[in-house]
Amino acid sequence: MNVLRWSAGELTLTFALDDGPVRLIGVREASQPDGGTPDPSQPLVEVSATGYGLSPSTNRHVDTILGQQLRYVRHEETGTTLRIVQEEPTTGLRVTSVFEALAGVRAWSEVSMNGPGALELTFVSSLVVGLASVDAELYSAANSWMAENRWSKRVLREVLADIVRDPHHHVARSRHAVTNTGSWSSGERLPVGVLVDRSAPYALGWQIEHNGAWHYELGETRRGGYLLLSGPTDQENQWSVELTADKPFTTVPVSLVAGTDLDSVFAALTRQRRAIRNRRPIDDRMPVVFNDFMNTLAGDPTTEKLLPLIDAAAEVGADYFCIDAGWYADGDWWNTVGAWQPSTTRFPNGLTEVIDRIHTHGMVPGLWLEPEVIGVRSPIAAELPDDAFLTRRGQRVAESGRYLLDLRSTAARKHLDDTVDRLIGEFGIGFFKFDNNTMTGPGSDKGGTSLGHGLLEHNRALLDWLDSLQTRHPELLIENCASGAMRMDYAMMSRLHLQSTSDQEHPLLYAPITAAAPAALLPEQAGHWAYPITGTTREEFTFALVNGIPGRLYLSGHLNRMTPVELDLIRSALTAHRAVLEDLDTLVPAWPLGLSTWTDEWIALALNGPDVSYLTLWHRAPGPSSITLPLRRSSIEPHFPTDLTDLTDWSYAWTDNALTITTNTPEPSARVLRLTSPS
Known part of the structure; x- marks a missing residue:
């Protein structure tokens, strides 16, 4: 067996x-x-087409006839x-x-026909x-x-069927499959995963970088397994496409990283995400954004309600002020959206009166x-x-x-370009919260494509539209939202500035979302x-603010109704957050108690x-509780809150390389600590 070893970035790949x-x-x-020797028989590429399926037949996407019959022609190394x-x-x-070598490796397949003829691809x-x-x-x-x-x-071994494997018996044909359908790329599952070997210090991580349907599976083979x-796919997503010499096809990109354990893999995925991100100069600003929706106006903005909120947001130190849903509508607006003209009854x-108030305070307006x-x-x-619309059999797809x-439609893109350009030109908008609350279903058969391929093209x-928009407006920041984080993938996030991690309104339930987010983002x-909600206890108020600090604090709440003490606590949280922001784009995540559940x-x-x-x-x-974290001994100081007036303090004690934390608060509570290595 000839071996090709290719090293670039942090990885070595062996073929x-x-x-x-x-x-x-x-x-x-x-x-x-x-380390251990992987199955040397599993092809790098699996591909199915009409007339060329699997042998033996299974629901798995390995053992494809065409994949087994592919033969090496050449390889080329150019830079990375x-x-x-x-x-x-x-x-x-x-x-x-x-x-493509970055921090990890990014990979995809380019498929074409070398001569006349055609294939109807059903999987690549x-x-x-x-x-x-x-x-x-x-x-x-x-x-x-x-x-x-x-x-x-x-435990993967408990998911996959375990049957007798020797020269006289077959290998189980079971699989662990994870599939996303439709246009919400993370509507049910995240396009991210990690395998941690149970017998060796080795872990493999991946992400699929697509803003629609995707699939991954794990299975066993006679001499190991496969990812x-x-x-x-056709089987899961009604996708197929005709391949000819004039019509090649390129798959969606994926990323691979490796490490010795779970935390090292997520650190590597963090470095890989930074490497694939198209970061523009405006992205370096990392502003604190106030948004009027969550636990505040909830889609009912008016001049009367917004002006005091704008004044209060500026007073605590917000940089941007985003007016959320409802600004364009009179009454019920769900099924009348599309013109994106400001309501005359709300304003x-x-x-302009509201936008001018935002500008007057030196904040950037958003919509x-x-x-x-x-x-x-x-x-x-x-x-x-x-x-201009996704259609099936000539009829418009309608959902909710x-x-x-x-x-793909010129008319659709012109409508969106005209809308965005008008709002930026008329109001000086520097931030958009782009939401997406309606799924497409399997796709569109417009132009004779399969439903899945129509969706892929869309x-x-x-x-492409997002790329062109940012080229025209290089100072524009865009938040990605889809009913919270229903489209949280690195096709979108390689381009956009900010991801809303949830629509969750309960601070206790937001905590695990905040803590686990760096595994995906x-x-x-x-x-x-x-x-924070005025009138709640000091610990409840603090807990809500802590949720925002280890990331991009997205501020909301009726600031104009809050007491001076509450506003001081918000200012303190923003000061603590800005200190984190100074280092944030160089930090990597780890979970001392294990990845939170x-x-x-x-x-x-x-x-x-x-x-x-x-x-x-x-x-x-x-109630009181203690927990011990395996951490390297370091200098420790409270980062937020630092003013412990009316707060029952936590205590911290080092024992070798372990930190024991004790809280005596009679209610749930949260803290941010700053750790520095001793000089």
Whole structure:
């Protein structure tokens, strides 16, 4: 077996090159020695087409006939890119596997026909990795509205069927499959996972970087196992596409990282996300944004309600002020959206009066916008042609009182360009909260495509529209929201500034969302709502603010109704947050108590840097309690709150490399600590 080892960035990839298909048989940190030998028989690429399925037949996407028949042609190394070309001799199918070295490795497949003829593709993997064993722990996360980032651990060996394996018996054909359907890329599960080997210091992490349908699966083979990553499939997503010499196809990109344990993999994923992010100069600003929605106006803004909020937000030190949903509508607005003109009843003297107040305080104005939908009762629905919308069999797709724009359409894009350009030009808008509360279903068959491929093309057109928008408006910041974090992926987040991590309104339930978010998202992009409520206890008020500090504090609440003591506490929280912001885009996450789960009583998140770390702790039960964290001894000081008046203090004690924390508060409480290495 000829071996190709390719080292770039933090990883070394090992490929088998011989008279069979190319196989990826090793993904390790460049500094790590070779570990167990992965299955050397698992092809790097799996591909199915009509007339060319699987052998043997299963629900799995491995053992594809075309994948087994691919043969190595050549490979090319150019700078930090590796391209491996294979061809299938009977059909003329050519597959180029592309690897881009960043912090980890980014990979995808480019598929074409080498000559006449056509194939109707029904599946193409972005990447398949051979595994040495399925004796591993799988970390993955459920995701749903107001209950995002719910991570769990499963022993993979207990998920996959374990049957007799020897030369006279078959290997189990079971799989652990995770599939996303429709346009919410994280509507049910996150496109992220980690495998931690149970018998060796080795862990493998991945993310699928697509804003629509995707699929990954793990299974066992005779000599190990496999991890398969892909975009939409025919079996799961009604996706297929015709491939000819003139119509090539490129899969969605995925990223791989490796480490020795869970925290090292998530640190590597953090570095990889920073490497793929298209960070513009305006992104360096990292402002504190006040938004009027959560626990505040909740979609009912008016001049009378907004002006005192704007004054109060400026007084505590907010940099941006975003007017959320409802600014464009009189009465019920759900199924009438689309024109995006300011309401004249909500703003009798015009929206300009409110925007001018924001500008007067030196803040940047922002607006909520749901650009991809048109209400079925909106006059715009009749003005735009059917081609502007996602359709099935010629009829517009309608969900929850909305039609869904098709961003492949020139008319749809012109409508959105005109809308955004008008709002920026008329009001000086510097921030948009782009929301998306309506799913597309499986897609659109417009132009004779499969439903899944129509959706894939729309997803990619949306990304292209965002790119063009930011090119025209380089000073514009955009928040990504989809009923909270229902579209939290790195196709979107490689482009956008901020991600709303939830719509959750209960501070105790927001704590695990904040703590687990860095497993899926850069901390400098994680927009955590901090919405203190006037009249609550000092600990409750503090708890709500702590939720926002280890990320991007997204401020809300009736600041104009708060007492001077409450406002002072908010100012103190913003001061503490801004200190974190100075280092935030260099910090990496770790979880001293393990990756937080939805029901944990104690939750701990560390954001670690070379010189300073911030440790956020939540205790979600009433009464005294102690917890010990395995941490390297360091200097420790309260970061927030620092004024302990009326707060029962926590105590901290070091024993060797362990920190014991005790709280005597009679109610749930939270703190942020600053740790520095002793000089």
